[in-house]
Amino acid sequence: MNPSETSKPRNSADFFEMLRLRGNALPKRLKQCAEYVAANPAVVAVSTVAELAAGAQVPPSAFMRFCQEMGFSGFSEMQKLFREEYSQNWPDYASRLSKLRNGDAQAPQFLLAEFAEAGRTSIESLTRTIDPDALRRAVAVLAGARTIHLVGLRRTFPVATYLAYAFEKMQIPAILHSGTGNLSSAHLIGQGDALIAISFAPYTPDTIALAESAVKRNADVVVITDLPTSPLARIDAVRFMVPEVDVGAFRSLSATLTLAMTLAVGVGTQRRAL
Amino acid sequence: MNPSETSKPRNSADFFEMLRLRGNALPKRLKQCAEYVAANPAVVAVSTVAELAAGAQVPPSAFMRFCQEMGFSGFSEMQKLFREEYSQNWPDYASRLSKLRNGDAQAPQFLLAEFAEAGRTSIESLTRTIDPDALRRAVAVLAGARTIHLVGLRRTFPVATYLAYAFEKMQIPAILHSGTGNLSSAHLIGQGDALIAISFAPYTPDTIALAESAVKRNADVVVITDLPTSPLARIDAVRFMVPEVDVGAFRSLSATLTLAMTLAVGVGTQRRAL
DNA sequence: GTGGGAATGGAATGAAAATTCCATAAGCAC
DNA sequence: GTGCTTATGGAATTTTCATTCCATTCCCAC
Structure with a gap:
C-alpha cells in the first residue's frame, strides 16, 4: 500500500469521483480500464475480470492492477460495490426475523x-x-x-x-x-x-x-x-x-x-x- | 433429461411464465427457490448459488436442482439469462429519468x-x-x-x-x-x-x-x-x-x-x- | 406398519475464476 | 546509448464456486 493510494470508495459515487480526479494521471492501460468501467458500470456487476479486460482491451492482470490502484484489495472487492448498488443489496430479513423472535426485548425504536x-x-x-x-x-x-x-x-x-x-x-x-x-x-x-x-x-x-x-x-x-x-x-x-x-x-x-x-x-x- | 422437463426459457418473460405455470406443482424446496427468485430477480444476476440458496433458505444442492428443473443445464446458464436481461435494462435508467422529466408530466410513471x-x-x-x-x-x-x-x-x-x-x-x-x-x-x-x-x-x-x-x-x-x-x-x-x-x-x-x-x-x- | 419412490442435505469433485509473480518491454534522465 | 524506474503481459497459483453423487429422510399407497 503506497501512500499515493486513495482510500477505498464506499459507493459508486465515491468511485466515479475518484476516477474524475485521478483518471488522467493513470498509465495508459489503467486509463483504458477506467474509461471502460465509466462507460459500462452495469457490466462490471455481472462480468468476470477476463471479460472486462477483454472489453477494455487490456490483459487481465492490468485490470487487476487497476482495481488495486483504485483502493480495493482486488477485483472481487470492487465488484461487490457495483453489485450492491445494482441489486440494492436486498437485506436479509430472514435472519433478522429470527432475531425478532428470539430477542423479545426489542426496543421499539429498533423495530x-x-x-x-x-x-x-x-x-x-x-x-x-x-x-x-x-x-x-x-x-x-x-x-x-x-x-x-x-x-x-x-x-x-x-x-x-x-x-x-x-x-x-x-x-x-x-x-x-x-x-x-x-x-x-x-x-x-x-x-x-x-x-x-x-x-x-x-x-x-x-x-x-x-x-x-x-x-x-x-x-x-x-x-x-x-x-x-x-x-x-x-x-x-x-x-x-x-x-x-x-x-x-x-x-x-x-x-x-x-x-x-x-x-x-x-x-x-x-x-x-x- | 426426463420428458416432463419443459424447454429452456429464452428470456425472463419465458422464465416467469414457466414459474407461473409450474410453480405450484414443484416440491417444497424447489418452490422456495422459485419464490425467492421471483421476488428478487435482480439479485440472481449478481449472486452465487450459495448466497441465493441461503436467501431461499435451502441447501445449495436444492437450488441447483431448481435450475435444472427449469430447463437449464445448471445455475450458470440460468444466471446468464438474468445477467443479459438486467445489464441491458440498466443503462436505460439515466435516460429513463430524463425522459420522465421531459415527457408529459401526466405519464403514470412520473406519478x-x-x-x-x-x-x-x-x-x-x-x-x-x-x-x-x-x-x-x-x-x-x-x-x-x-x-x-x-x-x-x-x-x-x-x-x-x-x-x-x-x-x-x-x-x-x-x-x-x-x-x-x-x-x-x-x-x-x-x-x-x-x-x-x-x-x-x-x-x-x-x-x-x-x-x-x-x-x-x-x-x-x-x-x-x-x-x-x-x-x-x-x-x-x-x-x-x-x-x-x-x-x-x-x-x-x-x-x-x-x-x-x-x-x-x-x-x-x-x-x-x- | 411396511415398502417403494421421490425429495432432501451434505460432502466430494472438478471447473472456472481471481490473484500473484516474474520475465520482459517501454519510457525517461543523464 | 546506458542504466534505472515504471509499466506490461503471460503464465503459475490459489481460491472460490458450480456441480455431482450418494446416503438418509420423508411421504404416500397399500
Whole structure:
C-alpha cells in the first residue's frame, strides 16, 4: 500500500469521483480500464475480470492492477460495490426475523428502524421493477371503466380502502367489495366495469373467486399481487408484482400503497382529460 | 433429461411464465427457490448459488436442482439469462429519468416517481423525528390494555384496518370502530382499555369525539396525527406527529403505516414477554 | 406398519475464476 | 546509448464456486 493510494470508495459515487480526479494521471492501460468501467458500470456487476479486460482491451492482470490502484484489495472487492448498488443489496430479513423472535426485548425504536428500512427498500424496488407500459394500460383500462370495483381482503384490505377513499374524493364511481355480511357481490360487476384485485400470500380465496368471476363477466381486471406463482397471476389481466419486503411475519405495504396512489391519481387525471 | 422437463426459457418473460405455470406443482424446496427468485430477480444476476440458496433458505444442492428443473443445464446458464436481461435494462435508467422529466408530466410513471419520493421522504423524516420515549410509552400502554380500540376514518381508515389485521393475527383483542350504521360505539371503551386514534386534516369530528370520550372514561389513548395544532393533539395522550408528505391533494401513508406496524409488533412482542 | 419412490442435505469433485509473480518491454534522465 | 524506474503481459497459483453423487429422510399407497 503506497501512500499515493486513495482510500477505498464506499459507493459508486465515491468511485466515479475518484476516477474524475485521478483518471488522467493513470498509465495508459489503467486509463483504458477506467474509461471502460465509466462507460459500462452495469457490466462490471455481472462480468468476470477476463471479460472486462477483454472489453477494455487490456490483459487481465492490468485490470487487476487497476482495481488495486483504485483502493480495493482486488477485483472481487470492487465488484461487490457495483453489485450492491445494482441489486440494492436486498437485506436479509430472514435472519433478522429470527432475531425478532428470539430477542423479545426489542426496543421499539429498533423495530421502527427495521420497518422504515423495509418500506424504503420496497418502494425503491417498486420504481425499478414496475413496467411503465403495464401502468399505462392499467390507467387506460380503469379510466375507461363505468364503475371501478375494488377487492382486497385481510392484509391488503387497507390498500382497497385507500383506493376507495381516493376514488370517492375524485368522484369516480367505485365500489369496495368487503364481504361484509358474507353477501356475494360478484353479480354487481358487468361488462364495461373494471376490477382492481389485490392479494398477497396466503391468497384469500374470495379475492381470487371475485377476480375470476369478473373475467367471466367480461370486465377488465387489474391485479396487484406478490409473485408470478400467485393464483391471481393466472388471471387474464393487467398484472403487477409488488416486491414488498417482509419483516418477521409482517409485510410492509408501502410499495403497494404507492402503486395504488399512482393508479388512483393516474385514473383521476386521465378521466378529467376526457 | 426426463420428458416432463419443459424447454429452456429464452428470456425472463419465458422464465416467469414457466414459474407461473409450474410453480405450484414443484416440491417444497424447489418452490422456495422459485419464490425467492421471483421476488428478487435482480439479485440472481449478481449472486452465487450459495448466497441465493441461503436467501431461499435451502441447501445449495436444492437450488441447483431448481435450475435444472427449469430447463437449464445448471445455475450458470440460468444466471446468464438474468445477467443479459438486467445489464441491458440498466443503462436505460439515466435516460429513463430524463425522459420522465421531459415527457408529459401526466405519464403514470412520473406519478409513480413522485409518490415513491414522497413515501421515502416521509419514512425518512419519521425515523428522525419520532421520540423513542413516546414509542416506548405507547407500546407499554397498549401492551397493558385489556382491549385495544382503533379509530381512523376516511384517509386514515387504511391505517386503522391495518392495525386491526395485525392485532388479529397476533391474537391481541382489538376492536375497529368504523362507524358502520352510524352507531355510537364510545360506550364500548372503558377503564383498562386503550384507544389508538388516527386523524389528519381535515379532522373527522367522529374521531375526535371518540378520543375525547375515551379520555373521559379513563382509557389510555395513543394519538397519531399530523400537526401540533390538530384537535387530537389537545387530548391527554401519548402523541405522535407524523410528517407525511402531500403530493397534490393526496397524502402518502407510508410513514403512518410504518409507525403503525411498529406499534403493533412492539405490542405483540411485549405481550408475549409478559 | 411396511415398502417403494421421490425429495432432501451434505460432502466430494472438478471447473472456472481471481490473484500473484516474474520475465520482459517501454519510457525517461543523464 | 546506458542504466534505472515504471509499466506490461503471460503464465503459475490459489481460491472460490458450480456441480455431482450418494446416503438418509420423508411421504404416500397399500
